[in-house]
Amino acid sequence: MKYLDLFSQRTTVRSYSDRTLSTADLDSLLKAASHAPTTGNMQLCTAVVTRERNEIELLAPYHFNQPCLHTAQAVITFCADVYRFERWCAVSNAKPDFRNLQSLLASFFDATIFAQQFCTLAELNGLGTCYLGTTTYNAAPIAKSLNLPEGVIPVLTVTVGYPAELTQTDAGRLPAEAVVHHSSYRHYTDSEICALYKEKESRPDSQQFIKDNNKETLAQVFTDIRYPGKTSDPFSVAFADFLNNAGFKGFESYSNE
């Protein structure tokens, strides 16, 4: 098997040089990436490109001003999009019923595959990328900022630019046997779980992370500092409200809790 180091050698790039990424080059990458596998050949996805510095700065607070935004050559908001397909139906004497959970999932998958194909092509061309997982936290204001119609849902944002420096750091992934199961899911014993996470926990950067956050274990940094329920819950409600307001069935209950 070839190309096995294509992804294992990659690293997220959060700081970019001032080397220009031309609009023509960016458009070429996006066009090439748009030939992505898609549910039923429906292409329920859209990329919105933000390049002007002032427009990027308008988006920055919704992504908690992550530093990668400030040096990026472009910020691309990948969206789940049932709107365009519905518009086509409307001019084609067809009555769509796509505001349901299954169509929503299809559009999430389409948007994510499109985003990942873009990142792969960008990185093959010497660019660096960083995913912003904050997009779904602030979907409503991002949608407003980008003038998205109802039915277009921002799901993943990617910053892109030429790397400021080549930082070839190992990201500290789990061993493959943790994420690949054969025939059926291998339910873990406590000691098996400990073994799978041992290398990750013992890394110097993990140990520093625990110390910096004044915690006992690496897992506590995730549960208490980075992803506590009290933080996730209001963002979950906000995203469900956004979907509910866009007419997606089944997202009323979050709002009513």
Added chain:
Amino acid sequence: MKYLDLFSQRTTVRSYSDRTLSTADLDSLLKAASHAPTTGNMQLCTAVVTRERNEIELLAPYHFNQPCLHTAQAVITFCADVYRFERWCAVSNAKPDFRNLQSLLASFFDATIFAQQFCTLAELNGLGTCYLGTTTYNAAPIAKSLNLPEGVIPVLTVTVGYPAELTQTDAGRLPAEAVVHHSSYRHYTDSEICALYKEKESRPDSQQFIKDNNKETLAQVFTDIRYPGKTSDPFSVAFADFLNNAGFKGFESYSNE
């Protein structure tokens, strides 16, 4: 920009030769693909590999016996997985609160990116792949069949094998300007929408598709035959029930409608 034909030349492969894909090669691809970008470095995803013919045949009905299953060298079910992370928290004196919509979304994105990286590497090595969008239709029975614990959600299935024949067919994607917007979303006029879909509609295979389904327009084939609400709705309820039963907050209302 290089490698621009990497994805535009790809095509979904639904029929495979009897050439063996060795377990070692498949594991190498999965391992390499597992170094994927992931939310907060949490890797909320898992791949379950099904290779035995009898085990593939057990999964086949849940995917409506799509032909690609019957000649595939392997069927890989990519899952959103908060369970493994929670198990790690449990042995690390940490209290996770991950059964919410935001963590669910993160796990969907992680699983999809993992799946797409696998497909890219497989195709670079001469293999063919096909995504099965039916996975979320029958998440509960697939989860049971693969012995998935609560918190592991099958989201995308990929069949893989060496192509039976090289069918380099253009998939009929929209022009890039349909899926890429600059600065803000370009709201379409009716004539703009018609123009974007014109080439797709006028393709001979689209015209045949309309005729075979006894419809007036291509959009009607999607709305009336392939993805009507009356088909999607029960599958949406079933998936929401599956999430609700696994303790994910906010999915009660689907069940109660």
